[in-house]
Amino acid sequence: xxxxxxxxxxxxxxxRMPAVLGMTKLSRTTLWRRIRExxxxxxxxxxxxxxxxVGWHRSEIEEWLxxxxxx
Numbered sequence: 240x241x242x243x244x245x246x247x248x249x250x251x252x253x254x255r256m257p258a259v260l261g262m263t264k265l266s267r268t269t270l271w272r273r274i275r276e277x278x279x280x281x282x283x284x285x286x287x288x289x290x291x292x293v294g295w296h297r298s299e300i301e302e303w304l305x306x307x308x309x310x
Contacts, residue, residue: 253294262300
């Protein structure tokens with residue numbers, strides 16, 4: 240299931256990995272490499288300090304997408 244940028248979506252919405260990969264068309268490896276290099280928004284930890292679950296704010300992903308050169 241592919242998600243598209245939706246102007247009416249809640250900007251505080253948290254997106255999980257599959258949605259972020261679908262929106263950005265990046266591979267999981269490329270996404271983590273860009274985060275490590277400071278070229279992609281950092282994820283937020285979900286469920287506390289010990290949780291491995293992460294997500295991204297929709298507004299940050301949409302902003303990143305707007306800053307990308309047109310293909």
